[in-house]
Amino acid sequence: EAEVAQSPRYKITEKSQAVAFWCDPISGHATLYWYRQILGQGPELLVQFQDESVVDDSQLPKDRFSAERLKGVDSTLKIQPAELGDSAMYLCASSLWGGQSVNEQFFGPGTRLTVL
Amino acid sequence: QQQVKQSPQSLIVQKGGISIINCAYENTAFDYFPWYQQFPGKGPALLIAIRPDVSEKKEGRFTISFNKSAKQFSLHIMDSQPGDSATYFCAASIDQAGTALIFGKGTTLSVSS
Numbered sequence: 074e075a076e077v078a079q080s081p082r083y084k085i086t087e088k089s090q091a092v093a094f095w096c097d098p099i100s101g102h103a104t105l106y107w108y109r110q111i112l113g114q115g116p117e118l119l120v121q122f123q124d125e126s127v128v129d130d131s132q133l134p135k136d137r138f139s140a141e142r143l144k145g146v147d148s149t150l151k152i153q154p155a156e157l158g159d160s161a162m163y164l165c166a167s168s169l170w171g172g173q174s175v176n177e178q179f180f181g182p183g184t185r186l187t188v189l
Numbered sequence: 190q191q192q193v194k195q196s197p198q199s200l201i202v203q204k205g206g207i208s209i210i211n212c213a214y215e216n217t218a219f220d221y222f223p224w225y226q227q228f229p230g231k232g233p234a235l236l237i238a239i240r241p242d243v244s245e246k247k248e249g250r251f252t253i254s255f256n257k258s259a260k261q262f263s264l265h266i267m268d269s270q271p272g273d274s275a276t277y278f279c280a281a282s283i284d285q286a287g288t289a290l291i292f293g294k295g296t297t298l299s300v301s302s
Contacts, residue, residue: 077232079232104287106289113294113295114294114295115193115195115278115280115292115293115294115295116233116278116290116292117292118289118290121287121289123287128287129289164232164233166232168287170287176221176282176283176284176285176287176288176290177223177235177238178223178235178290179235180225180232180233180234181232182230182231182232183231183232185230
């Protein structure tokens, strides 16, 4: 069964350091999402790609966060510098473009970030 | 307008009982309502979803009930099992490709044996 892959699964870093997360969506899924899930809350969208283009990054703190999907396949989310409030689970999801279940999103296992 | 409100925050049910989780939405443009199940340390997994052209959808022990006029939908888990113990999230979006999901805050379900 095809799955969304993410790495690393866990990351501990110190405040002001740089961190990067990687996501490989399900093959053929043109739409890729990065969500942030704070402990005890539901996921919230950070950035969304359609192929290699950013569709929505209105909730991405652009002073410290950046995201790219250069070849329209895998994606990297970067935080520089990390702050204590960035501690959360970072989830990647992907979905097909078109078809019957047009907004069915499949999530990866997430990267748990702890900022000390 | 974009919020999805979920209740209760936590739920304890006896094995074999019925678990009921409720959600309410505000944006009348929403027309896709999935439920996700999340185990500790894992990503959310799609459980079941409904579109407003039907009032109920059943898959195995899981049923979504949908009330368009009240802008509410709920998840019923029949014959709840200890393996159902997880956090459940409702979500909503416009049913078109590439639309971000708006999630509720989640319900932690514990099924006691």
